[in-house]
Amino acid sequence: MTSLSATPVQSRAAPATVHLLGTLVTFRALAADTEGAFSLVEALTAPGQGTPPHLQRDDAEAFYVLEGEFEFMLAGTTARSGPGAFHYVPRGVPHGFRNPGDVPARMLIINLPGGLHENFFREAGDPVADGSVFPPMTAPDIPRLVAAAGRYGIEMLPPA
Template sequence: MMDSTKIAAEDRQLTVSLPDERVNVCIGSGTYSIVIKGADTAERFAMIDMWIPPGGGPMPHSHLCEETFYVMEGEVAVFCGETRTLAPTGSAMNIPSWAPHVFHNLSDKPARLMCTVSPAGLDRQFLEIGVRVATRTSPPPSVSAEQRAELMKKIPAIVEKYDGKVLPPDAFDHLMTPEEIQFLKDAEGA
């Protein structure tokens, strides 16, 4: 039983996150809604609502924070180290600190993931990289090839700033079929 006299001496209050007050950003084809900011939790954790369209998912990467996903809708293929796992609706997974990983929506329907990272930081990284949009399901705005190329040059330094590392784009191709790789290329070009 917890001793009520040992309450943490913090100057924090209850955090309430309402959908219409959240910041939403597009990174690639996905839209990420910052549900709980690290600033609200003394940087202990952050929570992000991820909307991943068919063919979507991040670049292969690793980072200091632990990353836990709960698949609320759809499914994603998760690649972590040398393991490939299909995560359908209702699945949960934890990606350990610094584990090389990526996830892809290889289906024809959007996926929705609730992601918690600990410690926080990924929320600020997303805000720095992403383009702000109106809602958690807003499609990405049109970006010229030049703008995309400029952002791609900046991303590794931004990721490193938040204790992460971008991996080669083909880091997990050996765990996918040629058809899946083509599906992702086609989705990226759309």
């Protein structure tokens, strides 16, 4: 009989959240929790907000929509997706997303392997105390965003 073991992960009473480009990113499972296999975040995106086109050279990304609607830009195509939709984006594939609705939309984002995007979110985003309340929108710090992206294998692309 094969024996399986699991590493218990301590629950986080108050998981860390950062605000980046109109999205509240709450860290649910860190690379340290998964032996580096993946990172899991919950993303709450304000109406009209999202990420510009980009690609990741060193990690793949998967999206699972929980609430609301997202418009995904995937390798030159656009898809509107509601609750239950799943999109997998391999390394090197241009993509982005935005919330086209008039209410916040929520999804889970998995990055494989873990750590790269997790660190990018921490460097490029601004910490917030409450992961359910959007801070006032201000102009993004583009130089900081681009510098952090470059450190973690993310290439920002021109709008499609």
